[in-house]
Amino acid sequence: MHSLRPALLTDRYELTMVSAALRDGTADRPCVFEVFSRRLPAGRRYGVVAGTARLIDLIREFRFDPADIEFLRRTGVVDDPAADWLSRYRFGGEIDGYAEGELFFPGSPILTVSGGFAECVVLETLVLSVLNHDCAVAAAAARMVTAARGRALIEMGSRRAHEEAAVAAARAAYLAGFRFTSNLAAGQRYGIPTAGTAAHAFTLLHEDERAAFASQVATLGKETTLLVDTYDISQGIRNAIEVAGPELRAVRIDSGDLAVIAQQSRQLLDSLGATETKIIVSGDLDEYAIAALAAEPVDMYGAGTAVVTGSGAPTAGLVYKLVEVAGRPVVKRSEQKATIGGRKVAVRRHKPTGTATEEIVVPQGVPDHRPNDRLLQRSYVVDGEPVSLPTLDESREHLRQCLISIPWEGLKLSAGDPAIPVTVVPAE
Amino acid sequence: MHSLRPALLTDRYELTMVSAALRDGTADRPCVFEVFSRRLPAGRRYGVVAGTARLIDLIREFRFDPADIEFLRRTGVVDDPAADWLSRYRFGGEIDGYAEGELFFPGSPILTVSGGFAECVVLETLVLSVLNHDCAVAAAAARMVTAARGRALIEMGSRRAHEEAAVAAARAAYLAGFRFTSNLAAGQRYGIPTAGTAAHAFTLLHEDERAAFASQVATLGKETTLLVDTYDISQGIRNAIEVAGPELRAVRIDSGDLAVIAQQSRQLLDSLGATETKIIVSGDLDEYAIAALAAEPVDMYGAGTAVVTGSGAPTAGLVYKLVEVAGRPVVKRSEQKATIGGRKVAVRRHKPTGTATEEIVVPQGVPDHRPNDRLLQRSYVVDGEPVSLPTLDESREHLRQCLISIPWEGLKLSAGDPAIPVTVVPAE
The missing domain is CATH 3.20.140.10 (nicotinate phosphoribosyltransferase)
Incomplete structure (x- = not known):
């Protein structure tokens, strides 16, 4: 070193x-x-x-x-x-x-x-x-915060930046109004709240999605976020609510046409009685993509590449x-x-x-x-x-x-x- | 820390x-x-x-x-x-x-x-x-090396990147074929040859350009590079050769239309007998700008922002x-x-x-x-x-x-x- x-x-x-x-x-x-x-x-x-x-x-x-x-x-x-x-x-x-x-x-x-x-x-x-x-x-992050219109943002771009730059980027994004970072060193050094629960690998590791969700809920409780797009998103949401119940804090969707999927997911969650379960979306979001989701039932955005690279x-x-x-x-x-x-x-x-x-x-x-x-x-x-x-x-x-x-x-x-x-x- | x-x-x-x-x-x-x-x-x-x-x-x-x-x-x-x-x-x-x-x-x-x-x-x-x-x-740097067609490149982008990312960037650029870096930590950690002599500030610090050049040559010898574009480039070149003699290793030009200026500078150096004095150009060079200078009498390129930010x-x-x-x-x-x-x-x-x-x-x-x-x-x-x-x-x-x-x-x-x-x- x-x-x-x-x-x-x-x-x-x-x-x-x-x-x-x-x-x-x-x-x-x-x-x-x-x-x-x-x-x-x-x-x-x-x-x-x-x-x-x-x-x-x-x-x-x-x-x-x-x-x-x-x-x-x-x-x-x-x-x-x-x-x-x-x-x-x-x-x-x-x-x-x-x-x-x-x-x-x-x-x-x-x-x-x-x-x-x-x-x-x-x-x-x-x-x-x-x-x-x-x-x-910070300048890129501030624009995303404006675009998010009061909805919370998680900075999750560490893997797209040099390992030390990632920590500084998390700090700059928090300064600009992001609410969380995925980066643990930023939590340790600067006291920034950290967030994150599981990746697709965790679902793939298990026999099936329900087994993965059950394991996550057993360890992290219902105040967690289940990632529902490893296989079929609608089935993923059903599995999530069956396993965690309608008290589940949030689901995360990381792929697809997020505007359409957010609508469908909200309807499905509501129909399952999970009216308080939040929807977190991520996947190549920049300030423009965030702005385009303003009218959709999204509760939180995860932004990665665009924020740590200054969005252009x-x-x-x-x-x-x-x-x-x-x-x-x-x-x-x-x-x-x-x-x-x-x-x-x-x-x-x-x-x-x-x-x-x-x-x-x-x-x-x-x-x-x-x-x-x-x-x-x-x-x-x-x-x-x-x-x-x-x-x-x-x-x-x-x-x-x-x-x-x-x-x-x-x-x-x-x-x-x-x-x-x-x-x-x-x-x- | x-x-x-x-x-x-x-x-x-x-x-x-x-x-x-x-x-x-x-x-x-x-x-x-x-x-x-x-x-x-x-x-x-x-x-x-x-x-x-x-x-x-x-x-x-x-x-x-x-x-x-x-x-x-x-x-x-x-x-x-x-x-x-x-x-x-x-x-x-x-x-x-x-x-x-x-x-x-x-x-x-x-x-x-x-x-x-x-x-x-x-x-x-x-x-x-x-x-x-x-x-x-490395990918951006490799394209610049190809564009330079055998001419040497200096990586000088540390100031445009996170301070630790800069060291890794210097390593990647060297791997890709750059010959030098300005970054001293990259020299210390990886043994990469470092380069650099003086900024415009050094000229501005002195009573006039000749005094700055004389000081630099007194300390670094004639095997140095004099930065000649703080005031008037032609006068800068004349001052450089008057102070250092035709044995001066190189002049650097960091502004202006580099194609035109390289031609004029080469002619002027030759007319002053400094036929062996090299011309180094820098200033927002990317692979396309380097390629565009292929036919000009340039001996070495300094690349900064574009290389450390992956050129887009x-x-x-x-x-x-x-x-x-x-x-x-x-x-x-x-x-x-x-x-x-x-x-x-x-x-x-x-x-x-x-x-x-x-x-x-x-x-x-x-x-x-x-x-x-x-x-x-x-x-x-x-x-x-x-x-x-x-x-x-x-x-x-x-x-x-x-x-x-x-x-x-x-x-x-x-x-x-x-x-x-x-x-x-x-x-x-």
Whole structure:
């Protein structure tokens, strides 16, 4: 197994830059790096900030072990002064940013890392890995939550994602409003409620479906979910209710034309007196498939592949750019149209009714304050010390409130402009 | 930081099935599970087996720590007998499968896990997480290698993927023929050559581009790559050669119309006497963009987002299905058309010239042997003990040979049928 330390989860060039900056005396030059996206994935109307607390935990552990240093020297990545500097590395700067669960739009400065050049630049790869992944999943998951219109969602995509990415994906989906995850490590690490009862293999293992159902009910009780589509769905439902009685909590259907089958299954359950037995559907559901089932008698959705792969947008397009050196804004040529240098302050402006109207971003200055403005940045790390953060449940509630606040068009699943514009206002 | 053990990287239902199977006496029933894909991602002509050695290492560590057991009991996932069974868990069965670097097609049985039901079913989530991720990246990477026509590729997508998925992606890309990765952990864990020198931030940090280049050359020598597109590319190239001399190893260009810029840059470098200085291009390159640069004077490609996200197919669509119980083939209803129960033996059939013509899969039997047949399965785990595996470099060479063996249409980037058919032949 690999090191517990995240420090080598880093692109080589971050460390060669440290080597060169140490040698030429620029390593401690005060710098500001900013994380933002130039555009949202095609058709998306908002992004969701996710992963920041996970990132801060990793930054806390961001140290180079002796084995890491030995590797870096042996492979010629760094010279002696840099190896020595890395062996003593500990981030001592400041990190500010949007809260987890906050919405973002093109140009929103969702994370600002400031300190000496070298101590900030070595965090680039890890910062982007965490945020690009978690924000991508959260944005897709949030759309599914909207599409589900209050019905519960289970995240069950672990098998479609890298084994560790799956845990982070479960966290991001929960943040976005999913109610359960199938992933046990996500339950252990983050306290997310887990769900799951049996797969088709369990039915195939037994002499027949009734034997499998009887075994499951004997162990898990009637407050369980029986998977009824291994053979014939109608017979599966009859078997389920015969074995468990009408008190059975739920049946799950994982295949077929779910709209038609949900209707038929509801009627059949009701005719068997199982009027309280829930119907859970799964099987390649994305936000559009979920929306299409809105009128059907479905009680809960299981979503897998689409949520963990960002439903067509598996990475959030966030970049980590140097925007200020020694108090002076900097920007590279190809970004001069899209980007503005300098540390930025961001507020979201709202109508008196609470509906968000725009985001104001001011480089190297402070926005004029209006009623109903909300400052979007908070402190994550001060002088290298992480500050106390909201709980995951608080972040989840924050996102729920943010989604209520945007104009209704912003929640449409169809392609469209960002829900609100981001206006960059030059400082006075 | 989390446990080093991978056992909770698992869907809850695997463990509830263990609980029920222990109680009803089916937990040790001999079973065969098979990993295969029903279809390739849209338009793809082959899949690439990747991640199996990584998976076997994880299975070796697949044990439930006391903290894991405590979590599972506290949250009601398992009952006492199952908790006791899990605390003593160690896979004791057999794992066979295709070699890493082997090609696969719809229906290819790329991994076969056999043993008692419970000991096999608990591995499902981990098996699929690893293989679905790594195979997705390897397949995309292999297409980029074909598109690059012998030119070298650097994998630099870590920042666009979950931080641990990035390391696995670097491994899969190297397996597929990439020459370098930017990811240092991949260098440390797998011995993959790492590459990378400086980002735009390093230039912005300095008073001007020449100062940045001079610093980089002072530290890294002339065998380095200077990133020349922070401001004006032509001036950047002039600055690079003035600072480093015509012995400079390479320049990198990360923006703009790369076809035009590569031409202009080559002419400019030649006119400055830097005829040996290489041109590396990067910036949202996928297999199609790489192919489009085939005629341009490019020496090396850097690929990021597209390779780590599987270039449109971020998961490989592999499933883990129970195909045999106590020697009897099993199959669930909805799969009866696509799938055939029973443990399978697979061979690839070739012309005398060495060109592959089809894959023959025989359930519960052995294919008739013909000259130029190649048996596709090898042993990974025997009686719970992992066997010695090829090195990553050997697997890389194996894939290279496999790609030579398929009909030339199979290497086209355009959408098409699988390169060769998979024929399921009923046993005599």
